[in-house]
Structures are given as structure tokens and as C-alpha cells.
Amino acid sequence: MEKGKISALQMAIMMYPTIVATAILGVPSITAKYAQNDLWLAPIFASFIGYVTVYIAYKLHKLYPKQSVIQFSEYIIGRFLGKILGFLYLFFYIQVTGEIIREYAEFIVDSFLVRTPISVIMASMAFLCAFIVYGGIEVIARAAQLFFPLFVFPILILIILVLPDFEFKNIFPILADGIWPPMKGAIVPGGWFTEFFMIIFLLPFIKDRKKGMKYGMITAFAVMMTLVVVNLVVLFVFGPATASKVYPLMNVARYISIAEFFEHFESVVMAIWIVGTFIKISVFYYVTALSTAQWLNLSDYRPIVWPIGILLVVFCFWSIPNTLEIERFNIGVFPLYGFIVQTIIPLLLVVMAVFRKRKSKETV
């Protein structure tokens, strides 16, 4: 089905923008709504979900090294239930990918291409991603490697440039209302951390298999650090006004002004966003196409890449009617939805699989 091989490091480089790209833009303000000036603590709590998810995914992978969740769930809970569960995953990834494409397009339309039809933006991104998915996992990994510096360095430069506008005292008082507000704030970024479960689809193609777990954990840690830093930057610049912004990092970039001529940096954020979501959508798209093929027992996933692309764009319209709905989905639906599908169900699968293996050993 997929003959390409990637290294564990490449997997990490693919996963990092996959989680961070969308999380740095909208999530800080959602977190701030619940955690106020403790918003920077939220990703630390949320990251535990990430570590647990990586661990579960790796455990499952060790039990069934050559297969993805679509395939081995049939072994664990039987063919019929396995197919139903597989369909659930399929549906989950198609819908979430549609939501991500929509979120990307809404941001572009909202702040830059105001009069461009949103379908054009979504379709062109889906089209581009279809090419890279068609190329296979190695191509995605190489592209991620190529774009990784373009994604990370602008963020660093942005932070350095906005340094003069920091109001460090905005961070105080720390934990004035106890531990509860940042815990509540951690729920939404927690949803993002559950996406680490996707490594289950990538792990079978890794050359240095033993490092899979290590790099998964490193990625989760890197994502956590990035979110903490971004949240702090936003807090230092905007203080109590953070929660009222839709895309706080965007406003931070607009706020940069050095020596009166070094300003108007929002295009940098746009570049980060496009590069990041390009990788993100590609990985999600790939996972969707691959799992569909596995679910249908096809010998290759390539023939269904284009039809799925059309389905994804259609799902952008079906699942989300406007930006308010995106926020509602991100706050109210995805944390629980993602957590159940990508952490709880896999956990149950691990438990059942271990139990089953032990039992079968005893009978033998």
C-alpha cells in the first residue's frame, strides 16, 4: 500500500506543525477566556494528554507493528465491530480535515483576501495537498523538512521583534483563583494534543522503529513549549485584552513597530499559518486517504486521493457554516470528541489487546 519509509525524526518534523499550526492562532484567546492571566499554564496541563496519547499509540503499534488502527481493531474486537470502529475513525478524520481546511480559509478571508470566494481558497489548498498526498509519505516528510525552518524561524523572529512591547507584570498574580481556571483552559488545547494519536498511522513506515516513542514524546514536549511561549507572548503584549481577540498572534505581529519603519508584520504570520496548515492538512489528508483504503481493503490508496479531496472540500461546507461555529466546535465539541476518539478508544483497545494476547498465550 505505502512503500515509502521515513525516519523517526521526520515523523517528529511532520507532527510538530500538524499540531502547532492551528493551535498558536486561535487557541490562546480561547484559553485566556477560562484561565485569564494563567493561560500559559494551560498547555502544560494539556500536554499530559499528549504524552498519554503518544504512549498509547506506541503501545498499540508494538502489539501490531505493521498495521494501523483501522486494521488491527478488527483483530481486537472482531471483524464486524472493527469495521464499525474503522468507519468511525474514517468519518472523524474526514470531518476534522474539512474543519481544518475551513478554519484555514476563514482566517485568510477574514484578514487578507476579503473579497475572494472562500471556496476558491479551500479548493486550491485541497488541490495542492492532494498532489503531495499522492506523492506518498516520503514526499510529505521531505516537504515538512523543507518547510520546517520557514515555520519555526518566523515565529522566533516575531517574538524577538515584539520584545520591546512586553509588559512582564501582566503575568501576575499567578494562580490567583487557584489551579482550576488553567485546568479549565487546558481542555481546549488538550483536544489538540489528542491529535498525536495520528502517529499510529505513521509508525508502521518508520525505519528506526525503536525511536518512535522517544521522538513522539519530544514532539509533544516541543509543542507544549511552543504553546507556552506563544501564550506568554500574547499575554505580555495584550494582558487582559487577550480573550477578546480572535487571532491574538496576528494582532501581536501587527503591533510590532521598531524604529518607526519596521512594522506591518502580519504577512509573516500569514506565511507561518499557510506553511503550517499546509503540512497539517497534508498529514490529515494522508491519514484520511490511507485509512479509507485500509478500511476498504484496497491495495493502493492513490486512486482515492482525488475523490477524497472533493469530499473534504464539501465537508468544509457541511460541517461548518461560519467562524462562530468554528470557535464553538473548537471549544464545545472537539476537546471531548477528539479525546474520546483519539485517546479513550485507543486506551480501551490497548487494554483489550493486552488481555487478548495474554489469554491466547495461556491457551497455547
Place this chain on the structure above:
Amino acid sequence: MEKGKGRLFMKNILLLILICGVTLIVSGCWDRVEVNDLAIVTAAAIDKKDDNQIELSLQVFIPKALSGGGSEGGGGMSGGGAVTMVASHKGSNISDALSKLQSEFPRRVFWGHCKVFIFGEKLAKAGIQEHLDFLLRHPQPRERAYVYVSEGKAKPILELLAPLERYSAEGLRELSDLHIGMKVTLQDLDEKLIGIVQAAALPIVDIHPPGKGQEKLQGEPYIAGTAVFKKDKMIGNLTEKETRGILWIRNEIEAYTVTFKPGAEKGEISINPIKASVKLVPEIRNKKWIMVVKIDTEGTIIQNGTNLNLSSPKSIKVVEKAFEKEIEKRIELAFQQTQQELKTDILGFGEEFSRKYPDKWKKNKGRWNEIFPEIELETEIKAHIRRQGYITKPGGMPEKEVKEQ
């Protein structure tokens, strides 16, 4: 074999042409905006009209005036012709007025370079929240634009033809960058109004009337004090002198010279504060809320009108003491005014208390308006004079008269 190679070559060439062709059409057709279709707004003023309407005035850049200026000996820039024009229209709110204005305008209004927003005094007293919403929500206006309140109507400020700068808003912005008066951006204002004490301060702009021989519109806008906002409504103002005290507490002092009488001496000394570090330390002692203002400042002597020889350490001590006293006086004057007259916490004391005493703050959150007028101010000021300029003894004074101490 040869044929196959040739075909491949042709294929690649065709592909290359195709890709180059595609780049021509994928560069964003819908949102293509030519610069010569834009009306670049350099400043905006919002006034309240009697019939519950507002008047939006835009200072718009005239590109022709700049490009044509060259042949007329730079006439466009040197005060002859204006490089901006002012267009205004009434409406029920900013967006309504803007759309009406747009319908009479051949170019699309572009806010991206608007760095000055001026609220008319009447409007400021009625409340600015709904107008702020437009400026923060719209993707074009910058969060870093400066916000002002005008003395009287705001529109005349835009109409001025400032002789020094290219247009009046530019002059105003430069003044703010020099830290004359308070410097408040749209973002700062939003933060203050959202924040826990919900009070803000904005600089007030007035017009310096044109001098003799100048044309009627050649006045200069200048910053005449501070407007004090409780929630989104202006409730009073501080004079220029009081504003300086506020600037000391907010650590924004940069451009003002401090002139004072040192001790019992005759004459005055002027000092230019070079840098100051200001710390606000809130304390609650026996249920009394006390704010300790700790200032550590350095200055340079720029004029000595006394007969003190400032190169002797003793007299420097005297001057430093007097400098400290002067700063204290200014701060107390400003604090008196904000605390007793206006009863509005524009200094951010509430935030400081909430940071240091989160528990006590939570209990007394609703009573802040009662607590604030009761707060005691303590000052701990340390002033240092680091440099005395190019001469040691008072300039142009015979040796005998200089007091050595």
C-alpha cells in the same frame, strides 16, 4: 532513442510554460487592489452632532500633490499646497458615515496607514465604546495607532496645514513619540477599558493659533493635557502641569525639563531627567491601602541660574535634595487631582494591588471606587545628578560671587 529524448525535452518545456502561465493568474485576482485606487487615510476624527449622529472626518492623502511637487520646486511639501484633504460625512455610527462618505469618493478608503484617531470632546463625554469596537474589529486600522481627545471639535485639527510636517496628523504623532504628554495606542486604550479598574487616560489635543503673518489654517496641534475616562466616558481632564506628575508615576517622563529653586538660594536650576526607574509598591498596613512610589532618577543640569558652584559635592547634594522635593511635589499634585477631584484610577493602582494582594482584592473588588479616594501615597525618591554640562561654575559670573559651600 533520440526521438524519445526530444519528446521529453518538449514536454518539459511545455510544462515550464504552463507553470509560468499559471503564476500569472493565481496571484489573487479577487483581492487585487491597485495603489492608485486607494484613498489612504492618515488620520480620522469623530465628532458628535446634535441630532444623535456622529460626523466622521478623514484626512486623506493626495498623491498628486507629492508627485507634482517636484516641478514646482517642492511646493507640495514646503507648506504651499496641502498634501492632504479632509472629507467628512454624518452618520449614525462610524461605519454608516464611512459608507456614505465612500459613496462620494472615487477611491476606496484604506485605513492601514491611519495612525491618528481623534475623538471630539462631546463624543468622548458621551462614550466611545461603540466607536472603539469598529476600530478594533475592522482588519485595517492598526492597534498601534494613537488615540486623542480634542479640545472642542476634532475636525479642525485635521484641517490644519501644519507648517513643519507634511500634515497635521504627522505632527501630532511625532509629538506623541517625543513623549510630550501621554502616549496611548488603540491597544492600550482597549486594555485599560477591559482591565479591572476600567479607567483610561487619553491626551488632549488643542490648536496653537497661527502666528502673525501666517495663514489662518497654519496653526499647530499640540498636546494640552490629559482627558480622564471612567469606563468609556470622559469625566474630566488634567492640566499640562498635572499631566507631568502622572507621567512620572507612569514612567513615561522623557521630554520635560524640571525647573526649581534649590533650597534657600536665589534663582532657579533646570534639570533634564535622562532616565527614571519607577516602581509602584502597593502595601496594605492595618487595613490601610498605601501606594509607595519609588523613583530612582538621573538628570543632567542644563541651566544654573543660582550662584552655587555645582562642581562641589556639597552643593550637588543640595540640588539633588531639591530635585527630589520638586518631583515629589509634582507627583502629589497630580495624584491629588486624580484621587480627590476625578476619583478615577488612571494610574493603574488597582492592577498593582490586585497583583500583590489577589485575595484582598477579590474581597474588595466591588468597593474599589470607595477605596481609591482613601489610598495614601508615599514617595521614596532618589535623584542623582550625573553630569553638569560643559562648564563648572555658573556661566558669566565673576569668581567672587560664586558660593563654594
